[in-house]
Each structure stands twice: as C-alpha cells, then as structure tokens.
Amino acid sequence: MAECGDDVVFQSSLDINKKTHQVQLTRRHLTWDLASPGKSLRQTGSPSSQPFIGHSGCKHVPLQEIIAVNLERSLGKVSPFKSAKKNTSTPLKESPIYIELQPLHPVSFSVHVVKRCPNHKWKKKKVTFFCQGENLCRTWVEKIEEALSNPALKRPRSLLVFINPFGGKRRAPRVFEETVSPLMELAKIRTHVITTTHAGHAKEVITKYDLQSVDGVVCVGGDGMFTELLNGLIDRKMLEAGKIQTPSEQPISPDLRVGIIPAGSTDAICFSTTGINDPMTSAIHMIIGDSTAIDVCSIYSGDQFLRYSSSMLAYGYYGDMLKDSENNRWMGPKRYQVAGAKKFLANKSYEGEVSFKLASSADTNPKDKMMCNSGCNICAMSQFSQEEKGPDSWHTVRGKFLAVASFTMSCRCLISPIGPSPYCHLGDGTSDLLLIQQCSRIQFLRHLYRCSTTNGNQFDLPFIKVFRVREWSFSVQTDTEGDTDLQSQPSPPPRESRAPTHSVWNCDGEIITSPNLNIRVHCQLISLFARGIEDMESPTPQSCASCCNVCDPEDNYKSIGGHT
Numbered sequence: 301m302a303e304c305g306d307d308v309v310f311q312s313s314l315d316i317n318k319k320t321h322q323v324q325l326t327r328r329h330l331t332w333d334l335a336s337p338g339k340s341l342r343q344t345g346s347p348s349s350q351p352f353i354g355h356s357g358c359k360h361v362p363l364q365e366i367i368a369v370n371l372e373r374s375l376g377k378v379s380p381f382k383s384a385k386k387n388t389s390t391p392l393k394e395s396p397i398y399i400e401l402q403p404l405h406p407v408s409f410s411v412h413v414v415k416r417c418p419n420h421k422w423k424k425k426k427v428t429f430f431c432q433g434e435n436l437c438r439t440w441v442e443k444i445e446e447a448l449s450n451p452a453l454k455r456p457r458s459l460l461v462f463i464n465p466f467g468g469k470r471r472a473p474r475v476f477e478e479t480v481s482p483l484m485e486l487a488k489i490r491t492h493v494i495t496t497t498h499a500g501h502a503k504e505v506i507t508k509y510d511l512q513s514v515d516g517v518v519c520v521g522g523d524g525m526f527t528e529l530l531n532g533l534i535d536r537k538m539l540e541a542g543k544i545q546t547p548s549e550q551p552i553s554p555d556l557r558v559g560i561i562p563a564g565s566t567d568a569i570c571f572s573t574t575g576i577n578d579p580m581t582s583a584i585h586m587i588i589g590d591s592t593a594i595d596v597c598s599i600y601s602g603d604q605f606l607r608y609s610s611s612m613l614a615y616g617y618y619g620d621m622l623k624d625s626e627n628n629r630w631m632g633p634k635r636y637q638v639a640g641a642k643k644f645l646a647n648k649s650y651e652g653e654v655s656f657k658l659a660s661s662a663d664t665n666p667k668d669k670m671m672c673n674s675g676c677n678i679c680a681m682s683q684f685s686q687e688e689k690g691p692d693s694w695h696t697v698r699g700k701f702l703a704v705a706s707f708t709m710s711c712r713c714l715i716s717p718i719g720p721s722p723y724c725h726l727g728d729g730t731s732d733l734l735l736i737q738q739c740s741r742i743q744f745l746r747h748l749y750r751c752s753t754t755n756g757n758q759f760d761l762p763f764i765k766v767f768r769v770r771e772w773s774f775s776v777q778t779d780t781e782g783d784t785d786l787q788s789q790p791s792p793p794p795r796e797s798r799a800p801t802h803s804v805w806n807c808d809g810e811i812i813t814s815p816n817l818n819i820r821v822h823c824q825l826i827s828l829f830a831r832g833i834e835d836m837e838s839p840t841p842q843s844c845a846s847c848c849n850v851c852d853p854e855d856n857y858k859s860i861g862g863h864t
C-alpha cells in the first residue's frame with residue numbers, strides 16, 4: 301500500500317509461490333499482496349496512480365533494503381528424445397533417453413532483500429516473481445533498477461577494495477572471494493581489488509589513486525587497516541587543500557565513505573558500527589548505501605601531528621599488552637589473550653598527568669546508560685551544536701595509572717559484547733576518557749570481568765574515573781605524591797617530560813612510542829558504510845521510520861493492514 305507522498309511507479313499482478321499477488325513499486329517501497337478475487341491486474345502491467353488496498357499478509361520492503369534485482373532464466377521446456385544410435389543392436393526399450401533443455405525467455409525475476417537475523421546479522425533473502433510474459437518481466441527489472449539508482453539512496457556503483465592477506469586469521473582473501481565478491485556482482489557494483497603487499501601499501505595507493513572514479517574505499521581486514529584508510533583519505537584531502545595538520549588546524553572531511561569487511565583480530569570498529577563482525581552483513585550495508593558519520597581524533601606529540609584515530613587510544617596495561625602481542629603475531633588473534641594474561645600478572649602502573657577539557661555542553665556522560673543506536677538523536681544534535689561548546693575549563697588528574705584510555709566509540713568486540721565504553725557515541729564529537737588508578741590484581745580483574753558482560757557497570761568501581769571529553773593530553777610524571785588529585789584550571793598546564801619509565805600507546809591496534817600526547821576530537825569527520833547498531837528491542841526499529849506498521853522479525857518485511 302502506498303503511503304502519503306509515496307507515489308506508485310509501477311504495478312501489476314505477478315505470481316509468487318504459485319499464488320497471484322498484486323505487486324506495486326512506489327518511490328520508497330516494493331509491496332506485494334495476495335490478489336483479492338476480481339481485482340487482478342494481470343492484464344494491465346502498467347503504471348497506475350491508484351494504490352491498492354493492503355490487508356493481512358501484505359509485504360512491504362523499503363527500496364533501501366533491496367540488495368539486488370535480477371532476471372531468472374528458467375529452463376522450462378523439456379523435450380525428451382531417444383538416442384540417435386538407431387543402428388545399434390541395443391533393444392529400443394534399453395536405449396538411453398536424452399533430455400534436451402531449451403532455455404526459455406525470462407518469465408521470472410528475483411528481488412534480493414535484507415533479512416535480519418539475531419545479533420544484528422544480516423543475510424539476503426530471495427523472492428521470485430513470475431510474470432505472464434517476457435516484456436513485463438524485463439519492465440519490472442528495469443523499473444526496480446531505475447528506482448534503486450536514485451541518488452537519494454546513495455548506493456555505491458564502484459568501490460576501491462584493499463585486502464590485507466596478513467590480518468587476523470589470514471582469511472581476508474577467501475572472505476572476499478567467497479562472500480563479498482558474489483554479492484557485489486549480484487548488485488552490479490564494480491570493484492577494483494588490490495591485495496596489499498606491505499603495511500602502508502593502502503595509504504600509498506590512496507595518495508595517488510583517481511578517487512573521483514570510485515564511490516567508496518573498502519578494506520578487508522581489521523581496525524589497523526581501517527585506520528590506514530582513514531589516515532590516507534584525510535591526508536590526501538589536507539594535501540589537496542595545501543594544509544598541514546597542526547593542533548589549531550581543523551582536518552578536512554573525506555568525500556568518500558569507507559567500508560570494512562571484517563577480517564581482522566578485533567574488528568572493534570566494525571562491531572561498534574554494525575553490531576557484529578560478519579562479512580556478509582558488512583557487504584550488505586555497503587551495497588544498500590548505508591551511511592553513518594563517526595568522530596575522529598587527531599593525535600599530537602607536542603605540536604607534531606602523529607595520526608588520526610577513531611576507536612581506542614590507551615596507555616599502560618593496553619599499550620604493554622599490544623607491544624607484547626606484536627612479538628607473537630603468528631598466534632593470530634589469540635596473541636592478545638596471551639599478552640593480556642602476562643600483563644595482568646605484571647600489574648604495572650605508570651605515573652602521569654592527564655589534562656582534559658570536559659564536554660560541558662553535552663547532556664550526556666559515560667555512565668548514563670544511553671546507548672548510541674542507529675539514528676541516535678544525540679549524534680544528530682551534535683552535528684549542529686559544535687559551535688556552542690561553551691567555555692569548557694581544563695581539569696587535571698595526577699597519579700599512578702594502571703591504564704589511561706580514551707574511547708571514541710564503544711569498541712565492542714567478541715570479548716566485550718557491549719564494549720569497554722558501552723555508552724560512548726559514534727558521532728557526538730567527544731571521547732570517553734577512562735583513568736584506572738593503581739589497584740590490586742583482584743580489583744582490576746573485577747573491572748575486566750565487568751567489561752566482558754552486558755551489565756555496563758564496569759566504571760562503577762572506586763579506583764576508576766571516567767569523563768566525557770573533547771580534548772585531552774597525557775604527560776609522564778615521576779614526582780607524583782599522594783593520591784590522585786583532580787584540579788580545575790582555565791588552561792592546560794605545562795607539560796614536561798622527565799621520566800624514563802613509561803609505557804607505549806595502543807592506538808587502534810598500532811603502537812605509538814612517544815609517551816606525551818595531546819588529543820583533539822573532531823565531530824563526524826568520516827562516514828562509514830554502516831548505520832550504527834539497530835535497537836532490536838524498540839517496537840519500531842529506526843529502519844522502519846517511514847513505515848506505520850510492524851516489522852516481521854522473522855523475515856524483516858513489514859506487514860500492512862494486519863501484522864503477521
């Protein structure tokens with residue numbers, strides 16, 4: 301049933317599973333409904349402005365959730381004929397029978413739509429429509445393809461793809477070939493595939509590539525690969541604008557969206573933006589043109605720009621763990637668990653001073669239990685309120701820290717299902733700054749255990765402080781006295797480096813060795829082929845915003861006039 305303003309583009313009667321349906325293409329939906337007697341449109345097959353009336357069982361798919369449409373070449377006509385071996389002595393009744401299959405003109409077409417499965421996993425579901433004649437069949441495919449090419453849907457036509465054959469369990473080439481490539485072909489998306497030969501290869505290509513010829517850049521790999529693309533794309537924009545990244549310079553947003561086909565060890569960025577690390581789910585988000593903008597941090601050592609980061613930057617326990625795990629890359633993702641156990645037993649703390657600018661205008665905080673879901677209002681508002689940041693004052697904490705970490709997204713992964721910072725937002729222009737003060741192993745274990753559950757209470761411990769910040773810095777100290785001390789100042793305190801004893805930084809899975817860093821968060825600097833994590837408990841998921849009806853959780857179609 302067409303909604304108000306959702307004009308009918310084309311409609312006719314078609315058969316699905318041998319039952320006649322009235323099928324309607326509107327500007328926003330494809331709808332089919334069991335034909336009521338006497339209301340068949342079989343003879344028309346033509347556009348009409350008259351929407352048909354929906355009833356129980358009517359299916360309603362938003363165009364945005366159509367993955368592809370294709371003609372089916374059915375082999376319908378079967379002509380059995382006898383073997384031509386007439387002169388043989390074989391009795392006729394024993395002679396083999398050959399069957400000739402004569403291809404018919406297409407009389408059916410299939411529409412592949414998004415099917416939601418548990419845990420945010422997406423699959424494709426095929427619905428086949430049978431037509432009276434070839435012409436009608438071809439017209440339907442043309443009309444649906446034309447509707448899908450509407451620029452408003454932002455579906456990519458061409459993608460530059462980097463495959464990291466050494467990331468994660470080294471399965472990226474197979475994942476691409478077996479899962480992603482067939483889907484891209486089905487959706488008629490051109491791909492230029494480059495298998496990387498060394499670290500930094502993708503960034504080198506991005507520096508010179510004709511990026512006008514593609515609609516997006518994709519990596520088949522993990523967080524490290526995504527970060528390489530992120531840095532390559534922003535560097536290229538800065539270079540083209542003749543700018544150098546300094547603490548006072550705003551980085552320029554890349555025009556292209558980035559996609560991640562998860563094939564890394566942690567895949568936290570993919571998890572935090574789609575809800576799962578599933579290659580097919582990510583490929584479908586790309587094909588249908590999903591888009592979500594995420595915050596990016598620029599990181600400096602003094603005034604010297606180091607790199608951009610979009611997920612985690614952590615010192616102490618997490619830095620030491622990464623450094624140790626890099627020596628055991630051959631173990632694959634298990635290396636993090638081994639290194640994590642070693643560093644947990646070491647229970648080492650580092651002295652330092654953290655200064656930060658609280659996000660004073662934000663009505664949110666890292667413990668507010670407000671998840672950033674698809675279509676998040678807080679992120680939507682932040683895009684427009686960046687000018688009203690207010691006179692944020694600087695605060696300083698000095699002490700001995702087991703870990704200092706900032707999360708620019710929740711950083712979900714397999715071992716932390718809602719993430720180490722569960723209420724962090726993808727695009728609100730802030731990071732959650734976590735300070736874990738020196739504590740016993742048992743105390744730290746309590747925090748780590750809580751991170752692995754879905755309770756979201758990992759910050760409710762006396763040795764943990766957490767702040768939502770727009771800018772922050774860390775400097776190594778050696779002369780810390782007494783307990784951690786929180787002070788407020790109008791400007792960042794001077795930073796001095798005197799201590800030789802320090803950890804390294806874990807920046808999205810890559811090591812930064814300079815201990816004293818300054819970090820700024822940039823709101824929604826880059827867009828991903830993703831839509832954020834859908835709130836599956838909501839009675840009307842975000843994706844159904846245009847629909848007044850309820851989704852069928854089984855097959856994801858909307859049912860009109862009576863809920864299935």
Ligand SMILES: Nc1ncnc2c1ncn2[C@@H]1O[C@H](COP(=O)(O)OP(=O)(O)OP(=O)(O)O)[C@@H](O)[C@H]1O
Pocket residue numbers: 463464465466467468469496497498499500501520521522523524525526528563564565566567568808809810
């Ligand atoms: N051919 C290659 N040989 C060696 N290193 C590579 C190659 N291609 C890319 N890299 C580098 O490998 C690093 C890690 O890759 P990636 O993120 O894909 O895997 P991972 O580290 O196992 O996963 P995660 O980052 O999710 O933990 C990236 O920083 C990238 O620069």
